[in-house]
Amino acid sequence: MISKHIKNLAPSGIRQFFDLVLGMPEVISLGVGEPDFVTPWRIRERAITALEEGMTSYTSNKGLFVLREAVSNFMEKRHSLKYNPEEEVLITVGVSEGLDLAIRSIISKGDKVIVISPHFVAYPALVEIAGGSVIYVPTTQENNFKIDIKKLKAALKTNPKAIILNNPSNPTGAAYDAKELYRIWEQIKSKDTIVISDEVYDELIYEGKTKSFPSLDEGARERTILLNGFSKAYAMTGFRLGYACANKQIIEAMTKIHSFAMMCAPIISQVAAVEALKAQKDVLEMRNEYKRRRNFIVKELNRLGMNMPMPEGAFYCFPSVKKFKISSLELAKRLLFEEKVALVPGTAFGKEYDSYVRISYANTLDNLREAIIRIERFLKKL
């Protein structure tokens, strides 16, 4: 019954693994990529009043104009980026839909797309669903999981239609600074390659500063599809809301697919998101808490011999388990069954990463402390 195309698509390594976790009591989950905070009250309250006001209709396909305007103002304030809210901003159902629309609107059958690994699980699957083929450019721990310019140069020789960048990165937490981004853009600039810049963790950076890719220069702005959303920094995963900013031609193409496939993002979420963009104090509080947790878990994992470069953003770390001579899947399964701690095997993010695991520190400090006790006990048995 199922199309060949979809039948051959590998399911997400994370989902497969977390089907195991479901229903297991007392598990400390360091696996899912989701904030442990509930959405800040002022945002929830706005969603409640929106319902009370009877806001239950469709919106325009591109999204409520007030939200597009708020996104445009936010981008200008945060990154000095100017996007016309009429033509250059599209409200999507999460960054997930933004990614799908971006890829489907520019990829024709057989087009190549560069994916830098370890990578967010959806990238290769969405490229394949769109009929494209993936050119992987793996990064290494020695290089702080940042792209090696020589490897990028070689990959660009295949004339890819697009490159997907994720800054800061899921799963490594690596964040590129302005200089590093310029170095990447230097290579791409002379080609026709379009940049899909997934910046969903942009507001969760703990050290230094980053730049939004399209803010590098006018050329980068013209050639980048910027994707961001509310799931992570605003703890709004269940609201399913994101946005895409790009030139008029690209936003029009994305809107075409969106209007047939989705019609529009939910109105209640859109109204809540306008409020969210004013809730910077709440974002700051959550960010400070993530930073405290990151400092704790990285120090402890290093003490246990699970070493890694310091993650600069997002809420993940990607430590090496090479020293323990066990595959990442075996380690994850045994740790789950023997000590009830769930983390994600590195291979979910690229086949080269069997000596790594992803740990999400979007969990309370108490749980992280207990998880470290359990991991230490487990490692001693190996």
Ligand SMILES: Cc1ncc(COP(=O)(O)O)c(C=O)c1O
């Ligand atoms: C890098 C990255 N991009 C996109 C998404 C999807 O986010 P959303 O909830 O906005 O669809 C995630 C979620 O984990 C992610 O880690």
